[in-house]
Amino acid sequence: MVVSGCNWKEKLNVFYSGPLMSDRNYFLLREHLVESDRLILFCNNKIVVQGENFIWRYEQLIENLPANTEYLIVEHKDKHFVAASTDQDISIKLAAELKSLRSLLFKESDKDFAIAGKASQILDWYRAHKFCGACGAATVQHISQRALCCPSCNDQYFPRINPCAIVLVTKGREVLLARSARFRSGFFSCLAGFIEVGESAEETVLREVKEESGLIVHNIRYIKSQSWPFPSQLMLGFHADYKSGEIVPEPGEIDEAAFYDIDDMPVVPSPKISVAGELIEIYANQVRNGLI
Numbered sequence: 360m361v362v363s364g365c366n367w368k369e370k371l372n373v374f375y376s377g378p379l380m381s382d383r384n385y386f387l388l389r390e391h392l393v394e395s396d397r398l399i400l401f402c403n404n405k406i407v408v409q410g411e412n413f414i415w416r417y418e419q420l421i422e423n424l425p426a427n428t429e430y431l432i433v434e435h436k437d438k439h440f441v442a443a444s445t446d447q448d449i450s451i452k453l454a455a456e457l458k459s460l461r462s463l464l465f466k467e468s469d470k471d472f473a474i475a476g477k478a479s480q481i482l483d484w485y486r487a488h489k490f491c492g493a494c495g496a497a498t499v500q501h502i503s504q505r506a507l508c509c510p511s512c513n514d515q516y517f518p519r520i521n522p523c524a525i526v527l528v529t530k531g532r533e534v535l536l537a538r539s540a541r542f543r544s545g546f547f548s549c550l551a552g553f554i555e556v557g558e559s560a561e562e563t564v565l566r567e568v569k570e571e572s573g574l575i576v577h578n579i580r581y582i583k584s585q586s587w588p589f590p591s592q593l594m595l596g597f598h599a600d601y602k603s604g605e606i607v608p609e610p611g612e613i614d615e616a617a618f619y620d621i622d623d624m625p626v627v628p629s630p631k632i633s634v635a636g637e638l639i640e641i642y643a644n645q646v647r648n649g650l651i
């Protein structure tokens with residue numbers, strides 16, 4: 360959006376040094392699209408998929424995109440894609456269908472899903488920051504960064520992620536697995552929770568394990584992380600050893616929790632999909648290889 364008659368340009372000329380969006384930056388207009396662009400299209404917050412493909416060529420879409428479509432650049436491993444969003448459902452015109460992002464999780468490769476997840480998170484951020492959270496003024500686009508800025512109070516809004524800690528608790532050959540009371544999918548998985556203000560990730564692990572299972576753990580060590588776009592989360596994966604306590608599932612949070620031998624586990628998430636599955640697989644392989 361182009362704003363005129365405000366003193367924000369003078370105050371923030373470091374951010375806005377010329378006509379907005381005159382060049383290709385993070386925010387595009389339709390006329391900035393070029394034939395080599397690859398687009399990921401969302402209609403009403405659902406991704407437009409044809410068969411198994413959700414990355415569209417410019418010429419496949421351009422004639423059908425509504426005038427109010429918004430375009431944001433999404434980088435992924437040195438490549439640029441364009442996340443496009445409209446509130447009009449044009450899937451039928453494209454001989455395609457609308458799908459939830461989550462439904463792609465079980466079909467697409469890690470690489471493809473990561474692009475779709477990032478596009479979805481950036482569009483979610485953009486939708487949620489059209490107005491300043493401090494003073495309510497309409498925000499404007501930063502000319503060179505992926506940021507929305509308030510012309511009234513100068514606040515800036517960058518895409519944010521919410522850090523979570525996820526932990527595999529183990530006791531010898533056994534792993535602690537729990538079934539969430541909120542997702543009745545039948546999956547058992549590791550314990551996890553949001554990192555609260557003022558906490559380190561290790562403190563979150565201690566607190567969440569105690570709250571959700573009643574157990575005390577020690578030897579907490581970081582293993583690996585995963586971006587998880589439901590919504591913008593960063594899952595920090597940990598391993599911890601059981602120290603003491605009896606399992607008492609937290610009412611309303613955990614339906615069932617128990618230690619399972621690595622060769623006698625219920626259905627757990629695939630390591631191809633989630634860091635929980637990876638944590639379990641890494642440990643199970645270490646035990647099977649005699650490393651534990």
Ligand SMILES: [Zn+2]
Pocket residue numbers: 491492493494495496509510511512513514
């Ligand atoms: Zn403001």
